[in-house]
Amino acid sequence: xxxxVIDGKAFAAKVRAQVAEHVTKLKxxxxxxxxxxxxxxxxxxxxxxxxxxxxxxxxxxxxxxxEHKLDADTSEADLLAVVDKLNNDPAVHxxxxxxxxxxxxxxxxxxxxxxPAKDVDGFHISNVGLLGTGQKxxxxxxxxxxxxxxxxxxxxxxxxxxxxxxxxxIVGKPMAQLLLNDSCTVTIAHSRxxxxxDVVRRADIVVAAVGRPQMVPGDxxxxxxxxxxxxxxxxxxxxxxxxxxxxxxxxxxxxxxxxAGAITPVPGGVGPMTIACLLANTVTACCRxxxxxxxxxxxx
Numbered sequence: 001x002x003x004x005v006i007d008g009k010a011f012a013a014k015v016r017a018q019v020a021e022h023v024t025k026l027k028x029x030x031x032x033x034x035x036x037x038x039x040x041x042x043x044x045x046x047x048x049x050x051x052x053x054x055x056x057x058x059x060x061x062x063x064x065x066x067e068h069k070l071d072a073d074t075s076e077a078d079l080l081a082v083v084d085k086l087n088n089d090p091a092v093h094x095x096x097x098x099x100x101x102x103x104x105x106x107x108x109x110x111x112x113x114x115x116p117a118k119d120v121d122g123f124h125i126s127n128v129g130l131l132g133t134g135q136k137x138x139x140x141x142x143x144x145x146x147x148x149x150x151x152x153x154x155x156x157x158x159x160x161x162x163x164x165x166x167x168x169x170i171v172g173k174p175m176a177q178l179l180l181n182d183s184c185t186v187t188i189a190h191s192r193x194x195x196x197x198d199v200v201r202r203a204d205i206v207v208a209a210v211g212r213p214q215m216v217p218g219d220x221x222x223x224x225x226x227x228x229x230x231x232x233x234x235x236x237x238x239x240x241x242x243x244x245x246x247x248x249x250x251x252x253x254x255x256x257x258x259x260a261g262a263i264t265p266v267p268g269g270v271g272p273m274t275i276a277c278l279l280a281n282t283v284t285a286c287c288r289x290x291x292x293x294x295x296x297x298x299x300x
Contacts, residue, residue: 001223001258001259002257003227003256003257003258003259003260003261003262003263004153004261004262004263005257005263005265006149006153006226006262006263006264006269007265007268007269008145008149008264008265008269008270008272008273009268009272011148011149011152011272011273011276012272012275012276013272013276015145015148015273015276015277015280015298016057016060016061016276016279018280018295018297018298019061019276019279019280019283019295019298020060020061020062022283022298023061023062023063023283024062026283026286026287026292027062030290032286032290033062033063033064033091034063034064034093034094034282034283034285034286035063035064035065035092035093035094035282035286036054036058036063036064036065036066036093036094036095036096036120036278036279036282037066037067037068037092037094037095038051038054038055038065038066038067038068038098039070039079039083039086039095039096039097040067040068040069041071041072041074041079041097041098041101041102041105042070042071042072042101042102043072044098047098047099047100050098051067051098053275054096054275054278057275057276057279058279058282061279063279063282063283064091066092068082068086070082073104074102074105076104076105076106079097079101079110080110080113083095083097083110083113083114084113086114087113087114087118092118093118093282093285093286093289094118094120094278094281094282094285094286095114095115095118095119096120096121096278097110097111097114097121111124112124112125116137116138117138117285117288117289120138120141120281121138121140121141121278122137122139122140122141122144122174122281123140123169123170124138127139128173128174131174131177131300132177134181138284138285139174139178139277139281139299139300140171140174141273141274141275141277141278141281142170142171142175142209142270142273142274142277143171143175143178144178144273144277144280144281144299144300145270145273145274145276145277146175146207146228146270146273147175147179147182147300148273148277148297149228149264149270149273150205150226151182153262154226156182157179157182157184158182158183159183159184159185160185160205161184161187161202161203161204161205162176162179162184162185162186162187162203162204162206162207163186163188163189163199163203163205163206163207164176164179164186164187164188164207164209165189165190165200165206165207165209165210165215165216165250166188166190166207166208166210166211166230166250168209171207171230172188172190172209173188175207175209175230176188178300179205179207181300184205187199187203190210191210196220197219197220200216200220200221201220201221202222203222203225204222204225204226205226205228206220206221206225206226206227206228206251207228207230208227208228208229208230208231208250208251209230209231209250210231210250211231211233211250212231212250213231213233213235213250214235214248214249214251214252214253215231215251215252216251216252216256217252217255217256218252218254218255218256218258218259219255219259221251221256221259221260222259223259223261224260225259225260225261226260226261227251227256227260227263228264228269228270229249229250229251229253229264229265229266229269229270230249230250230270231249231250231251231266232247232249232266232267232271233247233248233249233250234246234247235248247267248266249264249265249266249269251263253265280295280298280299283295283298284299
């Protein structure tokens with residue numbers, strides 16, 4: 001048996017098409033164009049690539065993209081002033097401060113200075129609390145993308161046994177909350193979990209988000225289970241030539257794909273969904289700000 005491969009690239013393209021359709025409707029019917037502002041502090045190369053890609057896709061779906069690039073030595077007061085200005089700008093519906101920030105800046109303080117209604121990353125403490133109590137919130141993009149793919153594959157997730165590997169605030173905890181809200185029975189497992197293999201083996205859904213390359217072997221997967229691999233790890237690939245690397249997930253793909261019912265690849269699985277959900281969150285925030293009905297299928 002070989003698992004169905006859940007193609008994140010194709011699914012993300014579908015989500016972006018839905019977003020673009022909704023943006024067109026907002027413009028034509030209400031004269032509103034959703035706007036996403038991205039704030040980048042410093043010269044981190046990975047962040048620069050990511051911000052460029054976000055800006056490009058924002059424009060492609062018909063939204064306004066606002067980029068604010070600040071020097072690495074920008075003071076906290078100056079950064080907070082930029083966020084404050086964006087909070088008060090009615091043309092901006094989503095605000096994202098690109099992480100990681102330079103060491104001298106307090107990420108929590110900065111994230112929590114964003115208006116929760118514009119916090120399209122879903123990291124603000126208010127959004128965390130709202131999600132945790134099952135209320136309407138902004139949901140972090142990676143867990144939201146993972147949930148969308150699970151719903152698309154299974155229809156209803158009600159009653160399924162789900163194990164989330166990893167307890168980060170960015171993926172693990174919100175993912176568990178979303179699955180719980182969809183009536184799964186949820187276990188959060190981590191490096192200190194006893195009999196980890198046995199815990200994972202009973203799951204109908206495994207979401208791996210630990211950041212350890214190929215940590216989950218094939219014999220941990222229950223036959224027919226759905227595996228969502230959030231990990232993106234770079235490992236040496238001598239077979240490609242000296243000094244070359246390749247991307248792998250947190251699960252050992254080949255053996256796991258022989259046992260699982262469905263699996264996301266790395267790259268090309270959850271990754272593309274993250275930016276697609278950022279765009280979806282921006283449209284949702286725009287609709288909420290204007291008292292309009294939210295786009296169906298694009299929210300949790």
